Amino acid sequence: MSDIGPYHSPGSPEYAEATASFQLAVPVEPAGAVTARSVGEVVAAVAAARRAGRPVRVSTTGHAMGRAAPLTGALLLRPLIDAPVRVDPQARTARVPAGRTWGEVLPELVRHGLTAVHGSSPTVGVIGYLLGGGISFYGRRFGLAANSVRSLTVVLADGSVVEASATEQPELFWALRGGGGGFGVVVEAEITLVPMHRIMTGMAVWDAAEAHRLAPVWQEWTRTAPPEITTSLRILSLPPDPHLPPFLAGRRVLFLDGAVTATTEADLPAARRIVDGLLAPLTALAEPVADTWAPAPPEALPHTHMDPPQPVPFRSTSGLITELDAAGWAKVLDAGPHLLAIELRQLGGAFAEPGADGGALDRFAAPLMYYAVGVAGEDTARDVVAVRSAFEPYLTGLTAPNFVESYEQPQRTYADEVHARVERIRRDTDPTGLFAGDVAPVRA
Ligand SMILES: Cc1cc2nc3c(=O)[nH]c(=O)nc-3n(C[C@H](O)[C@H](O)[C@H](O)COP(=O)(O)OP(=O)(O)OC[C@H]3O[C@@H](n4cnc5c(N)ncnc54)[C@H](O)[C@@H]3O)c2cc1C
Structure with missing residues (x-):
C-alpha cells in the first residue's frame, strides 16, 4: 500500500495499534491506519489520504466505533499527540492534546484544585467527549461539557491548521461543538476548568424488587433537586464476578450514584445535606443493601459509575425523554432482563x-436521558428493541450524540434549521467530503 504513505496495511503491528478499539462488537477494518503523534504527522496523513483519493476517519479510543458508517475503504487516523497537558491555574484553563483520556488528564488538573466537566469513565477520550456535548456528573451545575471549550485547534481537509474559537473561525467553532463530526482532525482543545475542593459521591444499592416503589420517588425528587447534584438511577444485572462486592456480584439491583459539588471546604456541609435530601425519602421506604455516599477527592469521580475499564463488545439504545408515569415505570423496570444496565x-x-x-449543541431541554446497554449478542439485541419500545411513549425525538453507539439507531441532535447550518459549514469546511464518513447521521 505504498501509494498511501504513512498509513499501515492490515496485518502490521502499527495497523493493529491504530485500529485498537474499546468497542469490540464492531469490526475495525479500514484500508490503512496510522497513529499520528504530532500535528505535522496529522497534516502529512491528511495530505496522503487526499492524494490517494480515500476518505479519512478519525478515532481516538473507539468508544463510539459503530456510531458512523462502516470503515470499508477508508483510512483511519488516530491522533495521539505527544505533548503535555498545559494547565494555567490562574486563568483556570487547560490545553489538552488529542489522544488523551479523562483518566490521564484529571491528575494534571486536580493538583491545582481544579477539575473539568468530565464524564463518568476514565477511558473515554477528551476530544470525542467534548465534540459530542459531554454529559457529566457536574452537568446540572456547569452545563454540557461542550460549553466549557474555549478553542479547538483543527487540521482541515486542505491541510491547513486553524484555531477555532469565539473570535477565530467562529462558524467552525460553533459547528464543531455538537455538530456530529466530519470537519477535520482536532489536535488540541482548550477548556475552562472549575475549582473543586471535594465532592460527595458514591452509590446506594437496593434489590431490584424495590425499584417499582423507589424509582418514582427518585423522579419526584429530581423536580426540585438543587443544581449542585447530578445523579443516575440504574437497574443493573451484574455477572457473578468475584471482583465485584458480594452485594453486586450476580445480582439484579437498583443502583443510585452521582456527585454533589463542594467547590470550597465551606460547601461540604451543604453537599452532605443535599445527599441526605436525596436518600432520606428512599431509605424511609426500603433499607439499602449498601450506601457508600461520602466525601471524596474529585479524582474519585470517574470510578463512581463503575464503567468497564477494559474493551468490551456492547450494544445499546438511548434517547432524551420526558418524565415517566406509573405505566412507564411498570414497563421499563422489568424490560431487558439480559441487559447489564437500564x-x-x-x-x-x-x-x-x-x-x-454555545455551539450547535449547548443544552438539553429534556429532564431525563435513558441509556440501556448489554454485552453484544442475540439476547441483548432483542432486549435493546424491547427497552426502546418501553420508552417509546416518552421519547422527545432527540438523542444525546455521545450516547448514540450504533449507525442503525435513530438519532437527532437538534432542530432542522440548526442541522441546515451545520451542513452548510461542513460543506464550506470540507468541500470534497474527505471526512464525510465520520459524520454521525441524523435520521429523525
Ligand atoms: C464506558 C463508557 C462511558 C461513557 N460515559 C460517558 C459520559 O459519562 N458522558 C458522556 O457524555 N459520554 C460518555 N460516553 C460516550 C463517549 O463520550 C462518546 O462515545 C465519545 O464520542 C467518545 O469519544 P472517544 O474519542 O473516546 O471515542 P472515539 O470512538 O475514538 O471517537 C468518537 C468520535 O469522536 C470523533 N473524534 C474523536 N477524536 C477526535 C479528534 N481528535 N478529532 C476529530 N474528531 C474526533 C470522531 O468523529 C469519532 O468517530 C461513554 C462511553 C462509554 C463506552
Whole structure:
C-alpha cells in the first residue's frame, strides 16, 4: 500500500495499534491506519489520504466505533499527540492534546484544585467527549461539557491548521461543538476548568424488587433537586464476578450514584445535606443493601459509575425523554432482563441552559436521558428493541450524540434549521467530503 504513505496495511503491528478499539462488537477494518503523534504527522496523513483519493476517519479510543458508517475503504487516523497537558491555574484553563483520556488528564488538573466537566469513565477520550456535548456528573451545575471549550485547534481537509474559537473561525467553532463530526482532525482543545475542593459521591444499592416503589420517588425528587447534584438511577444485572462486592456480584439491583459539588471546604456541609435530601425519602421506604455516599477527592469521580475499564463488545439504545408515569415505570423496570444496565440520567439544571458562545449543541431541554446497554449478542439485541419500545411513549425525538453507539439507531441532535447550518459549514469546511464518513447521521 505504498501509494498511501504513512498509513499501515492490515496485518502490521502499527495497523493493529491504530485500529485498537474499546468497542469490540464492531469490526475495525479500514484500508490503512496510522497513529499520528504530532500535528505535522496529522497534516502529512491528511495530505496522503487526499492524494490517494480515500476518505479519512478519525478515532481516538473507539468508544463510539459503530456510531458512523462502516470503515470499508477508508483510512483511519488516530491522533495521539505527544505533548503535555498545559494547565494555567490562574486563568483556570487547560490545553489538552488529542489522544488523551479523562483518566490521564484529571491528575494534571486536580493538583491545582481544579477539575473539568468530565464524564463518568476514565477511558473515554477528551476530544470525542467534548465534540459530542459531554454529559457529566457536574452537568446540572456547569452545563454540557461542550460549553466549557474555549478553542479547538483543527487540521482541515486542505491541510491547513486553524484555531477555532469565539473570535477565530467562529462558524467552525460553533459547528464543531455538537455538530456530529466530519470537519477535520482536532489536535488540541482548550477548556475552562472549575475549582473543586471535594465532592460527595458514591452509590446506594437496593434489590431490584424495590425499584417499582423507589424509582418514582427518585423522579419526584429530581423536580426540585438543587443544581449542585447530578445523579443516575440504574437497574443493573451484574455477572457473578468475584471482583465485584458480594452485594453486586450476580445480582439484579437498583443502583443510585452521582456527585454533589463542594467547590470550597465551606460547601461540604451543604453537599452532605443535599445527599441526605436525596436518600432520606428512599431509605424511609426500603433499607439499602449498601450506601457508600461520602466525601471524596474529585479524582474519585470517574470510578463512581463503575464503567468497564477494559474493551468490551456492547450494544445499546438511548434517547432524551420526558418524565415517566406509573405505566412507564411498570414497563421499563422489568424490560431487558439480559441487559447489564437500564439507566436514567438526571438532566435539568444547567444542562437546560444555553452556553455563553454555545455551539450547535449547548443544552438539553429534556429532564431525563435513558441509556440501556448489554454485552453484544442475540439476547441483548432483542432486549435493546424491547427497552426502546418501553420508552417509546416518552421519547422527545432527540438523542444525546455521545450516547448514540450504533449507525442503525435513530438519532437527532437538534432542530432542522440548526442541522441546515451545520451542513452548510461542513460543506464550506470540507468541500470534497474527505471526512464525510465520520459524520454521525441524523435520521429523525
Ligand atoms: C464506558 C463508557 C462511558 C461513557 N460515559 C460517558 C459520559 O459519562 N458522558 C458522556 O457524555 N459520554 C460518555 N460516553 C460516550 C463517549 O463520550 C462518546 O462515545 C465519545 O464520542 C467518545 O469519544 P472517544 O474519542 O473516546 O471515542 P472515539 O470512538 O475514538 O471517537 C468518537 C468520535 O469522536 C470523533 N473524534 C474523536 N477524536 C477526535 C479528534 N481528535 N478529532 C476529530 N474528531 C474526533 C470522531 O468523529 C469519532 O468517530 C461513554 C462511553 C462509554 C463506552
